[in-house]
Amino acid sequence: MTVELLIEAIVRQTTILIAQLATSGGSRAPLAQVADQVFLDLVHELERQGVSRKVSADMFGLGLRTYQRKIQRFLESSTDRGRSLWVAVLEYVQRTANVTRAQVLVQFASDDESQVRGVLRDLCESGLIAASGSGSRLSYRLRSEDELMRLRHAHSNDGLDELLWALIYREGPITLAQLRKTHVDVAELEPALARLLAAGRVEQAPADGPFTARSLVLPLGSTVGWEAAVFDHFKAVVNTVTRRLGINRKGPSLADRVVGSTYTLDVWPGHPHAERAYETLKNLRSQLTQMRDEIECYNADHPVPERYTQVLLYVGQCLIEQGEHDADED
Numbered sequence: 381m382t383v384e385l386l387i388e389a390i391v392r393q394t395t396i397l398i399a400q401l402a403t404s405g406g407s408r409a410p411l412a413q414v415a416d417q418v419f420l421d422l423v424h425e426l427e428r429q430g431v432s433r434k435v436s437a438d439m440f441g442l443g444l445r446t447y448q449r450k451i452q453r454f455l456e457s458s459t460d461r462g463r464s465l466w467v468a469v470l471e472y473v474q475r476t477a478n479v480t481r482a483q484v485l486v487q488f489a490s491d492d493e494s495q496v497r498g499v500l501r502d503l504c505e506s507g508l509i510a511a512s513g514s515g516s517r518l519s520y521r522l523r524s525e526d527e528l529m530r531l532r533h534a535h536s537n538d539g540l541d542e543l544l545w546a547l548i549y550r551e552g553p554i555t556l557a558q559l560r561k562t563h564v565d566v567a568e569l570e571p572a573l574a575r576l577l578a579a580g581r582v583e584q585a586p587a588d589g590p591f592t593a594r595s596l597v598l599p600l601g602s603t604v605g606w607e608a609a610v611f612d613h614f615k616a617v618v619n620t621v622t623r624r625l626g627i628n629r630k631g632p633s634l635a636d637r638v639v640g641s642t643y644t645l646d647v648w649p650g651h652p653h654a655e656r657a658y659e660t661l662k663n664l665r666s667q668l669t670q671m672r673d674e675i676e677c678y679n680a681d682h683p684v685p686e687r688y689t690q691v692l693l694y695v696g697q698c699l700i701e702q703g704e705h706d707a708d709e710d
Contacts, residue, residue, distance in 0.1 A: 465491055469499045473509050473520050480519045540572050542605030545581050546596055546612050553590035616694035661697035
C-alpha cells in the first residue's frame with residue numbers, strides 16, 4: 381500500500397509538470413499520444429527488467445490476452461496494420477484534397493473513435509493539417525510546404541540544439557536511428573546534429589557511428605535551451621532515486637554516496653537568516669563550478685580510463701509563498 385501511494389503521488393506531480401510544460405509560454409503542445417506512450421514505456425521498462433508479460437498484465441489488472449491486444453492496438457492502427465494510428469490518419473488526409481471528420485471516422489471505424497478524434501486534434505495543434513468549418517461541415521487538409529515553413533518560422537525551434545545535446549550526453553552513445561524515433565522534425569534533426577558536431581559539443585566516431593558528448597554546460601539564465609535544463613534536472617532526480625532504490629535492496633554500502641536530501645527553510649522579511657537562505661543556491665553553485673573546473677583540468681592532462689564513475693549532483697531551489705496575501709500583493 382505504501383508503494384502504491386508513492387507511485388500515485390509521483391504520477392500526480394509528473395502530470396503537473398507535463399501540464400505546465402504543455403502550456404508554457406502561451407503554447408498548447410499536443411498531448412493526444414501521451415497516455416498511450418506512458419503505457420507503452422511502462423510495458424517496455426517492465427520487460428527490460430525481466431518481468432514477464434503475464435506478470436505485467438496482472439500488475440495492470442488485465443488478463444493476458446486483453447493486455448496483449450492493448451499493446452498491439454497502441455503500436456498500430458486496427459484499420460491500417462503495421463503503422464501507428466497517428467501516421468495512418470496523417471497519410472489518409474494527405475491522400476485526399478479535403479476530407480471531413482465524418483469520413484475520417486468511417487475510414488478508421490475499426491479504431492477507437494476517441495483515439496481518432498484525439499489524433500486529429502493532435503495533427504491540427506502540431507500544424508501538420510488545417511481544419512475548417514464546424515459541426516458536420518468540419519473538414520481537414522494537409523498544410524502546404526509554404527504554410528509549414530511559415531509556421532516553423534513563427535514558432536522557431538530555439539533550444540533544439542541544447543535539448544539534443546542533453547539527450548546525447550545523458551542517453552548516449554545514441555544512434556541516428558534512435559534519435560529519429562524522437563519527436564524531432566526529420567528536416568531539423570540532421571542540421572541540428574551537424575551544428576553540434578561542428579561546435580564540438582557532440583562527437584561521432586566512426587562517421588556513421590553513435591553520437592556521444594563528453595560534457596554538458598548550459599549557461600545560467602539563458603532564454604534559449606531551458607528545455608534542456610529541465611530535462612537534465614529531471615533526469616538527475618530520476619537517476620538518483622532509482623539508484624537509491626537499488627541500494628536499499630542490496631544494502632547500505634553506498635548509502636552515503638547515493639542519496640538525496642531536501643531542506644525547507646522558513647524565512648520572512650526582516651528574518652536574520654533570510655538572505656543567507658536565499659543565497660544558498662548561489663554559493664553551492666559557485667563551489668560546485670569550481671570543483672568541476674578543477675576536475676576537468678586534471679582530466680584534460682590525464683588519460684580517462686574505459687571504466688570510471690560519474691558523480692551526478694543535482695541542486696535545485698524554489699520559493700513558495702505561504703499564508704494569506706492581500707489581493708494587491710498576488
